[in-house]
Amino acid sequence: MVGDDPKIVIVGGGFGGLWAASALANKPVSVTLIDRKNHHVFQPLLYQVATSVLSPGEIAQPLRRILNDAKNVDVLLGEVTDFDKENSAVKLEDGSKVEYDYLIVAAGARHSYFGHNDWETSAPGLKTLEDAVEMRRRILLAFELAERQAYLEGEHRPLNFVVVGGGPTGVELAGAIADIARQALAKDFKKIDTRKTKVILFEGSDRVLGTFTPDLTDSAKKQLEDLGVEVRLNSFVTDIAPGKVKVGEDWIECDVVLWATGVAASPLGTRLVAETDKAGRVFVEPDLSLKDHKNIFVIGDMASIRQEDGTPVPGVSPAAMQMGTATAKNILAEIKGKPRTKFKYVDKGSMATIGRSKAIADVFGMKLTGFVAWMFWLFLHVFFLIGFRNRFAVIFEWFWAYLTRERSARLITGDAAELRNALLFLEGEEAVKILDERSERNKAGRSAT
Ligand SMILES: Cc1cc2nc3c(=O)[nH]c(=O)nc-3n(C[C@H](O)[C@H](O)[C@H](O)COP(=O)(O)OP(=O)(O)OC[C@H]3O[C@@H](n4cnc5c(N)ncnc54)[C@H](O)[C@@H]3O)c2cc1C
Incomplete structure (x- = not known):
């Protein structure tokens, strides 16, 4: 801690919290960043770990290392469980307290099972490195078990993968599984034909990637089908049990079910005793603070705020980063006696990848599909990995996977x-x-x- 400098506590070292900490680095404030993990994860590339292209260490970096040049920032490993707003302190899992003058809560969101949390065992979602490794284990294990059954019994039952949710994560996962089944794994397995693997993507609405314009989503659906994915629109999964999902009145057998829909903000939002929306996001003021506690800010996926045109600020990494930087600037301005400014989200466009050489993008007023969109996606993600020691390894792995269709991170861990x-x-x-x-x-x- 540095003398009497104002104390700022940041909860969460994801995109929002880390960007806030970086903007406060080496400024006349004392910052404590608390996260229950010791690393920051580049979540947009989690599906690449789940589908064996990249290893966990290639998309994550210890927070302590990222912030090692920030002399005024302490990093604490700990789970924040509650807040003591009256005494301006956060509570950790062991009952200890950390006091603040300003608090920035950036604990993110997870997927929601719409009241069916028991489905999680059968249908894991993707949010953390652990989730990605678990998905990878299930995907690879399904192929191994089919090979073994064919070896022992002379035949195997058909391999079926189900992905629930046609948003960016569901589309990425479905495309990547179809791709590895048809390319990378095909020559490794001797008793089964992995190319016959069925990948079904269920989406409740009438479009995949519904936030994009209809022409782009039509293209995304076609690109998925070209990869061999069966896209079933207007199809709600109504029940899940081990080895099967129920859609409408029909049960569909499957080896692996992956969950890629629903958003539930961190339960820390309710611990703040503030008003939240249906997904648990905290309603914040235009400067991202709480109405009754101007020294508490909620940012990133946990915040519910609308843009000037009335549309909600989306739960994406650029929004979280911009909120982190804006909050840091407001705190620094206030310390200097200057007024705060309203948060304004700058939308730089959006893109989604579907598979090797396949993507859609709506950037700089241009609508792109296929290889050009994929190149945009690839370069943007490499650009944002800058600062990560292993970005060269990532570029190499991608290039190698692209040229050879090989997947190098194919280990199944576990006993x-x-x-x-x-x-x-x-x-x-x-x-x-x-x-x-x-x-x-x-x-x-x-x-x-
Ligand atoms: C699979 C996936 C793919 C995505 N792809 C894209 C994409 O392509 N483009 C895009 O723009 N966005 C994408 N997103 C969304 C983007 O990652 C989020 O919008 C962004 O991470 C939100 O930032 P955040 O800081 O609010 O939360 P997060 O980045 O989730 O960070 C929250 C942090 O808080 C910590 N934390 C949580 N609870 C506690 C606690 N109680 N105590 C201490 N620490 C805690 C967590 O460990 C984590 O480090 C994707 C998300 C996922 C899951």
Whole structure:
């Protein structure tokens, strides 16, 4: 801590919190950034970890390292569980308290299961590195189990993947799974034909990527179908059980279900005892502060605020970054006795990738599709990775995957007990019996030698 400088506590080192901390670096304030993880994750590339293109370390960086030049910023590993607004302090999981003069809450959002949290075990969502590694494990394991069944029994049941939600994450996941099944994995498996893998994308509305214009979403649907994805629009998933999903009245069997829809803001919003919208986002004033507590700001995916034209500021990384920088500027201005300014979101366009050489983009007034849009997407993501020590590795991995269609990060982690559980989940009791018998035989063989 530096003398009597105003104390600023930032909760969350994602796009909003990290950008706020960077804008406050080496300024006459004392900053404490608290996050329950020790790293910042570049979430737009999580699906690349889930589908084996990149390794977790290539899209994440320790917060401490990113901020090591910021002499006035302390980084604390800890889970914020509550706020003591009367005494201007945040509470950590062990009951300890950190005091503030200004508080910036940027704890983000997760996917929502619309009241069916029990579906999460069967249909994981994608938000953290752990989620991405779990998805990768399930995807790769499904192919391994099919190969094993074909080896042991001479045939295997069809491989089906289901992705729920046709937003950017669902589209990216469905496209990437179809792509690896048809290209990267095809020559590695000897007993199964991975190219026959079925990938079904269920979307409740009548369009995928519904925030884009109809011509671009039509193109996205066609690009997905070209990759072999079956796109089912106007299809709501109404129930999920191990190995199957219910759509309308029909149960559809599948090996892996991935959840890519719904938004639920961090539950910390309710701990602030502030008014929230249906997704739990906190209603904030035009300067992103709370109505009754002008020294508390809520930013990024946790904030509910409208633009001048009445449309909501979207839950995307540029909005979170802009909110982080704007809040830091307002605090610094106020300390100097100057007035705060209203937050104004600058929309620089949007893009979504669908697969190798496939994307749509609405940038600089231009509507782009296919390879050109994909190049835009690729260069923009490389640009934003700048500052990450491993950006060269990422560029190399992409280039390699592009040229060879190879996926290098294809490790399944976990031990035999986990594999047994996965088998039970995907293949049922019979397959587990085969595994157990074989393992007993192996043990007997080892002890005989
Ligand atoms: C799979 C995926 C793909 C995406 N793709 C894109 C894209 O292509 N383009 C785009 O613009 N946006 C994309 N987004 C959205 C974008 O990532 C978010 O809008 C952005 O991360 C929001 O920033 P934030 O700071 O509000 O929250 P986050 O970046 O989520 O950061 C929240 C931080 O708070 C920490 N935290 C949470 N709770 C606590 C607690 N109780 N105590 C301590 N720390 C806590 C978390 O560990 C995390 O570090 C994507 C999101 C996901 C999940």
